Amino acid sequence: QVQVVESGGGSVQAGGTLKISCAASGPTYSRRFMAWFRQTPGQEREGVAHIFTGGGVAYYADSVKGRFTVSLDNARNTMYLQMNSLKPEDTGMYYCAADGLVKNWRDESDFRYWGQGTQVTVSS
Secondary structure, three states, rough: OOOEEEEOOOEEEEOOOOOEEEEEOOOHHHOOEEEEEOOOOOOOEEEEEEEEEOOOOEEEOOOEOOOOEEEOOOOOOEEEEEEEEOHHHHHEEEEEEEEEOOOOOOHHHHOOOEEEEEEEEOOO
């Protein structure tokens, strides 16, 4: 069974920086694909960034590209999201998701394993 646990959220001013983490455990083959989603107030859950743990290739939502960077630690057990130049619209609950294979990383239903989320609040 795969488990993922998010941490590192907090409250920052617009233009600030946060780095959040997702610690993963369980069989590596069951968590080859990992992603960050966020639930923004008033909006549906949105895929923010995705990374393939086998090769490190990453994809980003247009809304965060150029500002956010997803990465892995050397053991590939922790996924990070470095968030720079934060905007109030980045506010939301950020969730870590993982699975062994996904068809579309933007679809919640493609991921079996989810964390409880970490709150990110960006103030004007």
